[in-house]
């Protein structure tokens with residue numbers, strides 16, 4: 001790999017995302033060509049059903065692409081063993097079945113699974129990583145609480161801490177701000193932005209918070225009309241990428257304020 005590309009943690013080439021079906025393939029996005037570097041915060045946006053979750057699952061190897069390639073830190077995703085992959089990508093999915101009976105500390109410790117031995121014994125290094133993750137998201141004070149005692153906002157921070165404890169170059173989150181109020185939506189996305197800059201990790205997340213993403217992200221991936229538009233917020237605004245994202249009779253994109261407005 002060329003030296004100038006050595007900090008690319010995720011790259012796709014002609015990726016086609018969707019579901020193969022006997023009755024005919026469902027193609028959600030074609031020609032997805034993206035590259036995400038260390039320290040970048042990137043949001044995937046698009047209307048309900050555009051394929052955001054499907055894309056994230058494809059990028060993390062949960063489902064197969066219909067066509068094209070995904071490269072994780074320069075290695076083909078299709079050729080990467082699951083145990084190696086878990087040292088490159090941490091995933092925070094909305095439908096994850098996690099026991100809320102665990103304490104905060106126990107749940108964050110699950111992030112160390114790719115590194116622990118078969119009985120899951122934590123070493124000093126694991127404990128250090130766990131404590132550091134708790135510190136980074138500022139939840140040391142609730143470390144002994146049970147997860148079912150937490151608010152949605154606190155629980156989201158715990159999931160982010162678990163991903164940080166996994167200590168991978170790339171973190172992928174599906175809708176990390178669902179169920180949060182406006183303050184906590186902004187808080188969590190700002191936290192993700194800070195984490196990319198402090199830790200050098202790349203963070204990719206799907207979100208409906210387009211106005212916030214426009215202010216906080218280094219790059220955006222817009223899924224629209226089965227195509228993928230990728231670039232810096234200013235570039236995408238300049239090329240009118242947001243123009244027809246929603247039916248125009250109700251919402252329009254105001255270029256001057258770089259935000260969506262209700263008509």
Ligand SMILES: Nc1ncnc2c1ncn2[C@@H]1O[C@H](COP(=O)(O)OP(=O)(O)OP(=O)(O)O)[C@@H](O)[C@H]1O
Pocket residue numbers: 019026028046047048049050051052053054055
């Ligand atoms: N396992 C599956 N098999 C076939 N089709 C699926 C499957 N999962 C999702 N779909 C379809 O793929 C399309 C995109 O779904 P997806 O969940 O990726 O969209 P999304 O952009 O994340 O939506 P939302 O914003 O509502 O969460 C939808 O039409 C959905 O019905």
